[in-house]
Amino acid sequence: MAASKKEMAGVSAKPAKQKTLVIVESPAKARTIEKYLGTHYRVLASNGQVIDLPKSRMAVDVEHDFEPEYITVRGKAAKLKELTDEAKRSTAIILASDPDREGEAIAYQIGKYLKEKTKDTPIRRVTFNEITRPAVQEAMAQPRDIHMSLVEAQKARRVIDRLVGYTLSPLLWKKVKSGLSAGRVQSVALKLICDREQEVESFIPEEYWTIDAHLRAHQHLVRAELALFDGEKPSIRNESQANSIIAALSGKPAVVTDIQYTDRSIKPKPPFTTSKLQQTAANRLGFTSTKTMKVAQQLYEGIDMGHQRLGLITYMRTDSTRISESALRETHEWLAQYFPAQTPDSPIRYSVSNAAQDAHEAIRPTRVDITPDEAARYIKGDHLKLYTLIWERFVASQMKPAIIRTYTADIQVGEGLFRASASSFLEEGFYKVIRLGASKEERTSHQLPLEKGQTLVAEKIQGLQHFTQGPSRYTDATIVRALEELGIGRPSTYAPTIETLIERYYVQRDKRQLVPTALGKIINEILSKNFPEVINTSFTARMESMLDKVEEQKVDWVSELKKFYFPLKDKVADVMHALEDMHGTLDEATNETCPKCGKPLVKKLGRYGYFLSCSGFPECTFTKSVPLAKCPKCGGDIVPRVSTKGRRKKFYGCSNYPECDFMTLYKPTNATCPKCGWFLVEKYDKKKGMHKACINPDCDYLHSSDDGKEGA
Structure with missing residues (x-):
């Protein structure tokens, strides 16, 4: 009997299989999910792919149905061993990588590997469209097999x-x-x-002019643009033509001859897909696509909200505008409480594009009651900005349209007909919740303080120079x-x-x-x-x-x-x-000589573009930037340079610095000004877009009068 007790004690001392292993892709996701599942689960991250094609060769057998050759990713052997060891100690294995083709393929490869190592341990697959406690628990209650059609597509x-x-x-x-x-x-x-x-x-930009009138109506100043002159739409090509029209209009009375208005309804946009999120984040926040996806991934995987970790948004890789019925109900109830006047009678369902895979919902907040103001208690900076965009877009998509009234006034000044317009909200609708996602102009209401038959004071009539914008x-x-x-x-x-x-x-x-x-x-x-x-x-x-x-x-x-x-x-x-060998042809001979050894300099193509290198390489390692233009001050070369202070901003300066201090922030083009001989530069602003201009501040060729001076 004593021996039997010892044997039983020995058995009980061995580690028992008590936990279910859950494998996700990222550590942040693992931390969030483990808090939801409790002590009977162990959640580990694979840190992306652990089994994949090698990078050094094609690894596809083209003679046998293009079968790929998968290997353990370099540097991931220790991670694969950790997953294997934990799998052997587990009662079951749940593969919970991301809910897309790549995630399904990752789950398949890990599952296939662990199946060979653990033999009888059951392996199943779950996916989370959002990482919240209810969503995770619901998914865990409905495990499935690997979708091989997704694996085959990937x-x-x-x-x-x-x-x-x-x-x-x-x-x-x-x-x-x-x-x-x-x-x-x-x-x-x-x-x-x-x-x-x-x-x-x-x-090649073409010059044109418009004519504006500044008109005084009591205490208000109204700006109007010339729409017709002598009954025709004006085509003003130069300053001389503009001045001629201004002279004909000057001193003439200004009378409001007509005022009309039109109402239009502006519907809210559907919630974000991946591409629309990237586009809006780029336009509104200045985010690159990579930055947008990185921040969105972190919002999806889970944020510490003080008393809990919570995924704030649904899965961020989707091409569908579909919204789950539960989310529609929750949002409709929330809006009815806080924005009853802007809440439609029933939730709004958006049609899904035929090209969309529709595997996932649109990108939305997991809880509509976590407003940007509430989220700001826990997240800051880029995370708060992107969450705000997503929350605003989704909530607005479930609200009534905005109705805007636009007034247009015709003002006769001599032979010229000027037009002024202003828009204001009749009903603000979904704009009630839009702050970050709308421009200031979209949200601003303007009044037109004019009446038909009213005589105005023309304080100023001026011509404005423009240039046509290229693509x-x-x-x-x-x-x-x-x-x-x-x-x-x-x-x-x-x-x-x-x-x-x-x-x-x-x-x-x-x-x-x-x-x-x-x-x-x-x-x-x-x-x-x-x-x-x-x-x-x-x-x-x-x-x-x-x-x-x-x-x-x-x-x-x-x-x-x-x-x-x-x-x-x-x-x-x-x-x-x-095809001819281009290695040699890409190098161009120059008339310059190396200042170190006297051998000819050669124009070469490097990783960052062209540069000048000594033909005596590798004995002589002298290099320098390719000149972009001639310095208008001293005749030296204008080359790209980087400031040595602060954020190391790029600019273009003279190669004879410090003897010559000419510099510009604008990139020189390969064209010179036909009027003064200085080089043209590329300029960009929100009003005119990308355009070319002469760098000479005293030259009027392709050069607006309000451009600031620079250079000397």
């Missing part, structure tokens, strides 16, 4: 991206320089940016919109695509604009010229559609890839043979 995406990237990239390595890359989506995005840059560079360069917001409209990429790919182009130094950000580098232009030219059937929007969109059909189990992706890959492989072989 597998197909990875394979096709590998085939394109690892087939085209070696061509660039051999013909241009090592370290370059091409990609199915990134190369099309680069083409869009390069095509737009060509339009920007070829655009705008892409920004994070507009390139995301373009990719979405063309059906290229998915919510999870927009931000990584932009960052890849910047990391490869194909594109640079300049005042929020995406500008192709010299290297980017060369890569785009090679790919567009030789592979137009691949580097185009229709092919890429067609591939996205094919991947959606794989998820819907409507197409065999292997047979589709066979039609695409083998002709591409043959085409690359032909181009590899026919």
